[in-house]
Amino acid sequence: MNEPVKPRSWKQNPEAVKADILAAARQEFAEHGLSRARVQDIAARTKTSKRMVFYYFKDKEALYQAVLEDAYAEVRQGELELKVDDLAPDVALQRLIQFTFDHHRANPDFIRLVMIENIHGGRHMQDMAEMPHMNKPAVLLLDRICKAGVAAGLFREDVHPLRIHWQISAASVFNVANRITFSYNFGTEFYTDTGQDALRAEVTRTIMLSVLKPGTPIPQTPCSDRA
Amino acid sequence: MNEPVKPRSWKQNPEAVKADILAAARQEFAEHGLSRARVQDIAARTKTSKRMVFYYFKDKEALYQAVLEDAYAEVRQGELELKVDDLAPDVALQRLIQFTFDHHRANPDFIRLVMIENIHGGRHMQDMAEMPHMNKPAVLLLDRICKAGVAAGLFREDVHPLRIHWQISAASVFNVANRITFSYNFGTEFYTDTGQDALRAEVTRTIMLSVLKPGTPIPQTPCSDRA
DNA sequence: TGTTTATTTAACTCGTCGGTTCATTTGGAG
């Protein structure tokens, strides 16, 4: 339609401005880390000015914290899009693994923020009260899948949902977080598109194997959603 | 008392001073990251002064690089201490997994440096020519184990040594690198001593299962060396 | 001992960057 090309006057839309800043800051923080990120550079990525960054977020740390919270919320929200409740437990678990692998791969910025937060001892996430139960759904889903899998006689009796989650996370996070050092030390074969496919298949197979009762066949992989 | 408050004389021992600085810097960098580490604080941990840091290492980046190289060398050196060549392939692999898990756990500073390097895109390790072949022994060892395992009919025909290494690393690195965020989000049960033992056992079992031919029993875990 | 050179110290420089001040503009409500 006929947009006013020249914003000779701005509309009051603080939320949009804040969102703009948040997005810019996420990139900048993810790229450079907390201390190397420059507020000036963040501002440069936005439609607004450095002054406004401090206007809407009190200081750099608060901004970083907002970015972290926002990124967590978004990524965890994305996880809810996986619908597996009507599938057989083994298929459901398999898809969950593949989905998580892809999802992390599709969100490298988030992974970097998590790395940064770990380096900083989790100092900033501790103020975020909502965080603990943003993460619950993932484990609850795994819990349901495990219960169903055991009930169906497909899974080992001693499956431990949180441990499975740990293993899925380990592979999916490591894949993104340590890409650089791993490639440099051992070559890039896993970090081509086909390499990633193979890796995902192997990770999936490995975890499935550890969960299924001995002898239970692994479901044929349904080629699944690429993120 | 009128004693010589300052040591009036010192011995010329540049190597010791450099090593002192290197150790202090490693702690400081591991704790705070590259940009948040303060040269002044590094100096404070040494017996010498800030000036000397610049005297022996030209600047902060060069010092960081020296630290990284030193840490890599030390950790990779430590890996050579594992002697498994005379063991059966399955037992050897199992011990390698357990050893790696423990070894990483015992070297959190190293892991943090690796995280930092990943965040910085590997910019500093690229100048280190020796790095690629510091890492070879680990994969070569795995290679030998795999060949022996296949030859003995214990391992699957399609084992891929580097992929196994990837999986061992993923678990061992994630365990240390993401301890903080994982505990905060999902509780600390895996990060007690007994929790770590259980986790290591599960990681080991999982990877063994993915390597062994279907039906092959996993060796009884020999309680192994704690790092 | 004397001379040279490596090592050390304290004080200083100076750019960078988070954060602020203050004046101005704009939108909106009455």
Place this chain on the structure above:
DNA sequence: CTCCAAATGAACCGACGAGTTAAATAAACA
């Protein structure tokens, strides 16, 4: 139109910290 509060811009400040200067002192060796 008028007034107020929200929003914005430009210029500024101050501290923090990497890296330097220059002079002092001890070691090494003749």
